Amino acid sequence: MIELDNVAYSYSGDALLTDISLQLAPGTFHFLTGPSGAGKTTFLKLCYGALKPTGGSVHIFGDDVTEMDRDAVAYMRRRVGVVHQDCQFLDHLSVAENVALPLSVSGQATPDQAENLNELMGWVGLQGKFDSLPPELSGGERQRAALARALILSPDVILADEPTGNVDWEMSQRLLRLLIELNRMGKTVMIATHDLGLIRAAKAHVQARVLRITNRTLQTAGADL
Amino acid sequence: MRARLDQVIALLKGDQGADRIVPPSGFTVRLTLFTSAAMAFLTIFALALSLAAGRLGTSWGDELARASTIRISAPPEQMQEQVASVLRLLEQTPGVETARALSADEQRELLEPWFGPALPVEQLPVPQLIDVSETSDGYDADSLRLRLQAEAPGAVLDEHTRWRRPLVAAASRLRLLGWVSILLIGAATGAMVTLAAHAALAANAQVIAVLRLVGATDGYIAQAFVRRFTLRTLSGALAGTLAGMAALLLMPSAGDVEGLLTGLRFEGWQWLLPLVVPPLAALVAYIATSAAARRVLGGLA
Numbered sequence: 001m002i003e004l005d006n007v008a009y010s011y012s013g014d015a016l017l018t019d020i021s022l023q024l025a026p027g028t029f030h031f032l033t034g035p036s037g038a039g040k041t042t043f044l045k046l047c048y049g050a051l052k053p054t055g056g057s058v059h060i061f062g063d064d065v066t067e068m069d070r071d072a073v074a075y076m077r078r079r080v081g082v083v084h085q086d087c088q089f090l091d092h093l094s095v096a097e098n099v100a101l102p103l104s105v106s107g108q109a110t111p112d113q114a115e116n117l118n119e120l121m122g123w124v125g126l127q128g129k130f131d132s133l134p135p136e137l138s139g140g141e142r143q144r145a146a147l148a149r150a151l152i153l154s155p156d157v158i159l160a161d162e163p164t165g166n167v168d169w170e171m172s173q174r175l176l177r178l179l180i181e182l183n184r185m186g187k188t189v190m191i192a193t194h195d196l197g198l199i200r201a202a203k204a205h206v207q208a209r210v211l212r213i214t215n216r217t218l219q220t221a222g223a224d225l
Numbered sequence: 226m227r228a229r230l231d232q233v234i235a236l237l238k239g240d241q242g243a244d245r246i247v248p249p250s251g252f253t254v255r256l257t258l259f260t261s262a263a264m265a266f267l268t269i270f271a272l273a274l275s276l277a278a279g280r281l282g283t284s285w286g287d288e289l290a291r292a293s294t295i296r297i298s299a300p301p302e303q304m305q306e307q308v309a310s311v312l313r314l315l316e317q318t319p320g321v322e323t324a325r326a327l328s329a330d331e332q333r334e335l336l337e338p339w340f341g342p343a344l345p346v347e348q349l350p351v352p353q354l355i356d357v358s359e360t361s362d363g364y365d366a367d368s369l370r371l372r373l374q375a376e377a378p379g380a381v382l383d384e385h386t387r388w389r390r391p392l393v394a395a396a397s398r399l400r401l402l403g404w405v406s407i408l409l410i411g412a413a414t415g416a417m418v419t420l421a422a423h424a425a426l427a428a429n430a431q432v433i434a435v436l437r438l439v440g441a442t443d444g445y446i447a448q449a450f451v452r453r454f455t456l457r458t459l460s461g462a463l464a465g466t467l468a469g470m471a472a473l474l475l476m477p478s479a480g481d482v483e484g485l486l487t488g489l490r491f492e493g494w495q496w497l498l499p500l501v502v503p504p505l506a507a508l509v510a511y512i513a514t515s516a517a518a519r520r521v522l523g524g525l526a
Contacts, residue, residue, distance in 0.1 A: 050438075070443050070523070077440035088435050092248040104246070105441035149439065 001026055001061065001157055001188050002047050008055030009042055016042055020056070020218045022211070024157065024190065029183045029206050031199050032192040033221065034213035040192040041085065043213060044159050047190070048080045049073045061156075078106050081150030083160040087142045089134035089149075096121065096130040099148045106153065117152065123178065124148045125171075139166030147175060157188040164198055172198060180206045246436060247429060247449045254457060257421050261461030261506055262468070264414045268407055268506075269469025269499050275403030276495055277488040282396035285389050295324075295355040299379035307377040308353050314376050315357060320364030327354045352379075414458070414506055415513040422454055422517040433525065447518035451511060458510035462503040470499050 002024040009017045016039045024030065024047075032040050045051040046058055049065050058065040060076055068076065089098045100117050103109040121127055124144035129137065137145060143166050150158060158179065164172035176198060183189045183206055193199065202208050210221040295315075299307045308326050315324035327335075332354060333346045366384060373380045426433070436446050473490050491498065 074437065074440050074442040077438065082438055084438070088431055088438075090246060090248070090432055090435055093245065097245075101246075101435070102439040105436060105439055105445055153440070 003059040004046065004053075004056065005059075006056035007046060007053045007058055009039070009046060009051060010054050015216060017046075017213070017218075018055070018216050022218060024188050026156070026188055027183065027186050028188055029180070029202070029208040030188075030190040031202070031208055031210045032190060032213070033194055033196070033199070033210060036194070038213040039216070040213060041161055043218070044082075044161050044190070044192055047157075047159055048082050049076055078102065078153050079156045081153070081155035081158040083143070083146045083150045083158070083163050085161040085165060087146035089142070089145065091134050093133075094131045095126060095134060095137065095145050098134060099126075099145060099152055101149060102153045108153070113152075120148045120152060125174070140168065140171050143167055144171070144175065147178070151182070155187070157190070158182060159190050159192075161192045162194075163191060164193065164195060169197075173201060176202055177205075244449060244452060246441075246446075247425070247432060247453060250425070250428070253421060253425060257418070257454065257457045258461035258464070260417050261414060261458040261510070262465030264410050264417075265462035265465030265502050265506055266469040266472075268410050268502050269466055269473065270489075271403045271406040271410065272498060272502075273473055273489050273491060275400045275407070276491060276498075278396045278400035278403060280492070281488055282393050282400065285393045285396065293357045293359065294383045295357060295373070295380050296352045296383055297355065297377060297380045298350075298352040299377070301350070303379070304353055307379055308355070310376045311355060311373065311380050314372055315355070318364055318369055318372075320359050320362050321357055322360045323358045325356050327356060411505070411509055415509045418454055418458060418510045418513040419517050422450060422514040423521065425450060425454075426518060426521040433522070437525070443519070443522040446522060447515065450518050451514045454514040455507050455511045459503055459507035462506035466499050466502045470496070 002022075004020050004022045007017065007020040008015060020043070032043060034040055042051060046053055046065075047060070049058075049060060049068065052058075052066050060068075061079060063072065063076070065073075089095075090101065093101070096117060097104075099121065100109065100113070103113055103117075121130065124147055126141060126144055126148065129141060129145070134142065134145065143163055147160070147163060150160070160179070163175055163179075167175065172195070179189050179191065180202065191198075199208070199210060212219050212221040295311055297304065297307050297311060312324055312326065315321050329346050332351060333342075333344055335354075336344055336346065336351070366382065370382050373382060433446055470491075476490055
């Protein structure tokens with residue numbers, strides 16, 4: 001699915017990540033952890049083509065990221081659901097329209113998707129927020145809406161950056177169950193978080209690998225978590 | 226719930242969604258509308274000016290080609306002789322196509338506005354007029370004058386339309402300036418739309434980032450901006466064009482008097498020409514916005 005081979009990334013000459021190799025196989029569940037500023041977000045961005053590696057190579061669905069043009073990146077994004085830490089929406093459109101946005105931009109908006117949308121909104125607990133505008137949502141609701149938006153195209157890979165950062169424990173468990181359920185359906189999931197409790201909770205339900213970014217590189221954390 | 230779903234379905238379908246992804250922005254909309262309307266208004270005037278100058282140049286040019294007059298003032302007993310010799314002389318002058326002495330009736334007609342219809346021209350010492358029409362090359366006025374002096378001392382060459390010659394040149398220059406103005410207005414419209422599109426793209430950086438994140442191609446994003454600016458420019462230019470045409474219709478008419486000021490209007494089929502302005506403005510906006518969007522989006526990460 002996503003392959004990183006000796007990847008390095010540096011911001012204006014300062015190496016942030018070096019020598020990272022990883023293969024995300026279909027149906028795997030990964031946690032990405034590490035101290036703040038270690039490069040978790042940068043790593044995720046490398047995984048969905050928002051950043052191009054300054055060294056090594058990244059292949060997404062078999063294609064070399066450095067050789068993708070902007071349209072190829074756009075088509076690839078439709079197969080990768082991304083939930084950002086600071087979820088951004090089109091603030092002038094309703095929540096439902098925002099969640100359905102990936103359908104609109106990929107020309108897949110059909111009437112039967114409306115049921116899908118309805119179900120998804122219910123799943124993330126936003127049934128009552130169809131017509132709300134994104135600025136009216138709480139932090140947790142924004143995260144759930146972002147997750148719903150990332151899922152509506154039924155992507156092969158889901159990359160989530162601190163998806164439970166703004167939600168309470170109960171909601172984070174719900175989001176986690178949702179992601180685990182998606183993983184059982186065969187999706188590849190990668191969650192960047194520094195919430196160790198979340199990782200422990202997940203381990204009871206799913207075989208998750210924990211990756212840790214320390215000293216600018218990626219290490220597989222022990223099973224002691 | 227059903228109605229709400231239908232609403233979403235409507236959004237999901239077709240262009241409506243693509244149009245709505247860019248947030249409405251009242252202020253820049255009005256500015257774009259106003260500017261394109263003003264530009265179209267100016268274009269209509271430049272167009273009318275060009276056409277009027279062209280018309281004037283042509284009609285004055287036509288008159289130039291055929292009109293000068295020789296006036297012979299001579300004692301009655303010498304009149305016939307001088308007329309005959311002047312006509313003979315004109316026949317031999319290169320550049321003169323035809324020369325013809327006006328009949329008494331024609332002379333009376335010319336004088337009628339001043340003296341009334343009952344003027345006995347024959348009994349008055351009215352000078353005899355000879356209408357000279359020249360070929361397109363024209364004749365050498367100075368040498369004709371010298372020869373007239375020798376042959377018929379009472380003959381005066383009156384080139385009453387020659388003074389218009391520099392005016393005809395000026396009219397054709399004016400027409401050129403009109404067309405240049407139209408080109409400049411078109412270019413200014415393009416520049417204005419480019420600036421507005423750049424501003425809109427910059428102001429909507431977050432929208433573009435979100436769209437890219439969810440898999441929108443540059444083409445899809447650009448289309449939303451391009452459509453919007455093209456339609457704005459089209460409707461603004463349409464309003465400006467109609468206002469310009471109305472203003473020209475309301476210009477006071479001076480009847481048959483041909484002049485640049487009173488001739489500032491369209492004639493016949495020319496009234497269709499201004500209708501080309503709004504689509505052309507829209508085309509300019511389309512090209513300008515497409516180029517701006519391509520440039521801005523291509524430069525993004």
